[in-house]
Amino acid sequence: MKYKDYYEILGVKRDASTDDIKKAYRKLAHKYHPDVSKDPKGEEQFKAVAEAYQTLKDPEKRTAYDNLGRHQPGEEFRPPPDWGQQFGEGGFSFDDIDLADLFGSLGGGRSRAGGRRGNIPIPGQDYEVTAPISIEDAYRGTELDLNLSVPEYDGKGGVHRVPLVFKARIPKGVTDGERLRLPGKGGKGLNGGPNGNLYLTIALQTHPLYRVTGHDLYLDLPVTPWEAALGASVDVPTLGGPVRLKVPAGTNTGQKLRLAKRGLPKRREGEGDLFAIVQIVVPASPTEREKALFMELANASKFNPRASFPTGDGK
């Protein structure tokens, strides 16, 4: 088991009062809590802070922690020989767990466990996991390999880590931020209590072509100045394969051309739309001939896109 210095994590002295510990925790929670903080690394930080606080706020656990002795953070260690008898009820295997599991299993650690006696059925914990999937997978539906490591409590105060490996079938129709439930895939229930559930939050990965909002997709559609002016038929990639799209004559940059029902499928029925946003693109290094033709157009055209600007000394 690796040692963690809970006092150092909270930034308090080892003889800090419970009140000081609480204050230090709150300060850090405001800074790192994932529901509050914008720090992308906040969640990780908060977990460490919360773990330290869970143990140090409880006088009994704090004593148990102090009795582990002092070690360097990250150092491999084993609790003193009689520690298990003194604070738990034995049954620990210290190798495959971390400190949080250990203190989570100590008296009252699992709030719903109601002590360590009982034959009371205890429902398993719920887990939440973020599942990054590609836009293509959201379009077709997919199977996801989940590989988690979770603490398992034996109801007698013992705890060890077990791998939780399974496949989840993600139906088509999910979109970014969607929540799904995998019934019974949370923590194991004790004494006949039901297993917990696992909640999946879908996070769509960024795509080189498409941007997603809800079930609609947006795509930049680069066109030449002459295609925009004269109109054209262009091939547009969609998730279901290329589709021919008519760019009407006189199309401007920023105009949205809608390809109905070419977005992501919806849960029950129907599909979102695909919007192609027109971008007029000029050649970066035009040939002499192209330059000459543009010049000819410039001389021949009376078109003034800035007609709405006030006239005056601007010339």
Add this chain to the structure above:
Amino acid sequence: MNIEPTEAQWLHDQAEISIEELAELSGLPPEMLLELVDYGALTPVNAQLPADTRSAPWSFTADCIVAVRTAGRLREDFDLDANALSVALALVERIHGLEAQLQELQTQFPRLRGKR
């Protein structure tokens, strides 16, 4: 090894949820959930019924699960009472709404422009 995949369920397809089930899912005591309804942070499906109606108790849509789990976390981690929680929930919901709007706008903003 061939593992039979577990079907992921849509939260929306769940039947309506009782206040006891919400309590179980969020770790919030039922009394606190009732207070959250009072403050308008949670809206039952049959909101027109008074809270003490025994015959037809309040039920909630499964969408509430996300909100109450957030509430459960916030209460646990920040030690909030129902009043503070309902304010926090309202703000969290507004932020989510704004983020969704922002994302929608960003998807419409062409990417090409920056790439020159």
